[in-house]
Amino acid sequence: MSESASRATATRPLQVPDPTIPQDGSFLAGMKNAALNDPAPANWDPHFRDVIDAVILVGDQMSGPRTRALAAVHQLIQAAHGVQILGEEKGHGLHNKNGDGIEHFGYVDGASQPLFLTEEINDERLTANGTSNWDPAFGLNRVIIPDTSAPDPTRHFGSYFVFRKLEQNVKLFKKQEKALAKRLHLRGDDAERAGAMLVGRFEDGTPLTTQFTDGNHHPVPNDFNYDSDPDGAKCPFFGHIRKVNPRGSGGFEPVEGERLHIMARCGQTYGVRTDQPNDGRIDNKPSKDVGLLFMAFNANIAQQFEFAQGTWANNPGFPRVPAGAGSPGLDLVIGQSPNPRPDIHCPAQWGGSTMTTTTAPPQAVTMKGGEYFFMPSLAFFRSLP
Numbered sequence: 533m534s535e536s537a538s539r540a541t542a543t544r545p546l547q548v549p550d551p552t553i554p555q556d557g558s559f560l561a562g563m564k565n566a567a568l569n570d571p572a573p574a575n576w577d578p579h580f581r582d583v584i585d586a587v588i589l590v591g592d593q594m595s596g597p598r599t600r601a602l603a604a605v606h607q608l609i610q611a612a613h614g615v616q617i618l619g620e621e622k623g624h625g626l627h628n629k630n631g632d633g634i635e636h637f638g639y640v641d642g643a644s645q646p647l648f649l650t651e652e653i654n655d656e657r658l659t660a661n662g663t664s665n666w667d668p669a670f671g672l673n674r675v676i677i678p679d680t681s682a683p684d685p686t687r688h689f690g691s692y693f694v695f696r697k698l699e700q701n702v703k704l705f706k707k708q709e710k711a712l713a714k715r716l717h718l719r720g721d722d723a724e725r726a727g728a729m730l731v732g733r734f735e736d737g738t739p740l741t742t743q744f745t746d747g748n749h750h751p752v753p754n755d756f757n758y759d760s761d762p763d764g765a766k767c768p769f770f771g772h773i774r775k776v777n778p779r780g781s782g783g784f785e786p787v788e789g790e791r792l793h794i795m796a797r798c799g800q801t802y803g804v805r806t807d808q809p810n811d812g813r814i815d816n817k818p819s820k821d822v823g824l825l826f827m828a829f830n831a832n833i834a835q836q837f838e839f840a841q842g843t844w845a846n847n848p849g850f851p852r853v854p855a856g857a858g859s860p861g862l863d864l865v866i867g868q869s870p871n872p873r874p875d876i877h878c879p880a881q882w883g884g885s886t887m888t889t890t891t892a893p894p895q896a897v898t899m900k901g902g903e904y905f906f907m908p909s910l911a912f913f914r915s916l917p
C-alpha cells in the first residue's frame with residue numbers, strides 16, 4: 533500500500549488553485565510555527581529543517597510487496613523533474629509475547645482508537661470490549677473533511693495528516709520507572725505500578741484505573757472511564773492516557789466537548805532493538821535512535837492533535853482536580869514545557885487516600901521533527917494535469 537499527502541507549499545507545483553487549497557490554519561502555518569513547546573527546528577533532524585512539501589507512506593505487512601512498492605516510488609521520483617527526497621524514515625514494528633503491538637518503553641500501544649466503521653463498532657460492542665463505559669464510535673467528520681481541491685467536494689474527502697518523529701530514551705524512562713517505584717516504596721509486583729502510573733496502563737495494556745495489577749489483556753480493555761477515580765487514587769492525573777483522553781473526567785467541558793479532541797492515531801515504532809524490550813534489564817536499553825513515528829489523521833488540527841498535545845499534555849493545570857490535590861502535572865510521557873516539571877502526587881496504595889508527593893521524572897521523549905500535511909482524495913490525484 534502506498535499513500536501520499538501534500539502540504540500547503542506543495543499545492544503550488546501541483547497547480548492547485550488558491551481558493552481550493554485546504555484552509556486549516558495549523559496546516560497552512562506548518563508545524564514549525566506550532567505553539568507546542570517543541571525543540572527549535574534548528575535542533576530537529578536535518579531533513580526536517582527544510583520546507584517539506586509532501587510525504588509518501590509506503591507500508592505492507594509483507595516485506596516483498598513493501599520493497600517493490602518502495603522501489604516503484606523511488607523510480608517515479610527519479611523520473612520526475614525538480615523533486616528531491618529530503619529524507620527517509622524506516623519503521624520497525626515491535627510486539628510483546630501476547631502478540632500485541634508495543635512501543636519502545638514496552639507498553640501495548642494502539643489499543644484505544646476512535647472507530648468509524650459500523651462493523652468495527654459492532655465488533656467492539658458485541659465481541660471485544662463492550663461499550664458501556666466508553667463509546668468508541670465517532671462520526672466520520674472527526675477524521676475526514678470535504679476535499680475542496682477535488683472535482684466534487686461533496687463526494688470527495690481528504691484528511692489532515694500529522695507526522696512527528698519522537699525519539700524515546702528508553703534507558704532513562706526505565707531508570708525513572710524504577711526510581712519512582714523506590715521513592716514510593718512499591719515492592720514486588722506492585723513496583724510495576726510506577727510505570728503504569730506514567731502511562732495509565734500496565735505494560736500488557738491493563739488500564740490502571742480498573743485494577744491494581746496487570747493481567748487483563750485479552751482483549752486489551754478499552755471500555756472504561758475515570759468515574760470511579762475522581763481523585764486520581766488509582767490512575768494519577770498525569771498518566772499519559774488520562775491526560776490525552778480524560779474520558780469525561782477533565783472537568784473543563786462535558787464529555788461531548790472532550791470527544792472533539794480525539795484523533796485517529798497510527799503510530800509506527802522506528803529503530804532496531806538488540807535487546808528484548810520487556811526483559812526487566814536497564815543496562816542494555818537504548819538511549820537514542822529509537823522511538824515513535826507518531827501519525828494521526830485529523831479533521832481539524834488545532835481542535836484535535838494540537839489541543840491534545842498543547843492544552844492537555846503540556847498543561848500542568850489539566851485536568852481540573854479536587855481542591856487541595858495540587859498540580860495534576862504534565863503528561864509524563866509526552867508533556868513538553870520550558871518550565872521545570874511540577875512535583876507529582878501518587879497514590880501510595882492503589883485506590884487509597886494517602887498521596888505521596890515526589891519529583892516528576894524528566895522528559896524521556898524528544899521531538900526530532902515533523903510536519904502537517906493534507907491527504908487528498910484519489911479523485912484529486914486523478915484530476916491532476
Ligand code: HEM
Nearest residue numbers: 635639640641642643644698773776777824840841866897
Ligand atoms: C513516544 C511518544 C508516545 C508514546 C510512547 C505513547 C504511548 C502510548 C501508549 C502506551 C498508549 C496506550 C495504548 C492505547 O490506549 O492505545 C497511548 C495511548 C494514547 N496516546 Fe500516546 N504515546 C506517545 C505519543 C502520543 C502523542 C504525541 C499523542 C497526541 C498528542 C498521543 C495520544 C494518545 C492517545 C489519544 C491515546 C489513547 C488514550 C485513550 O483513549 O485512552 N500519544 N500512547
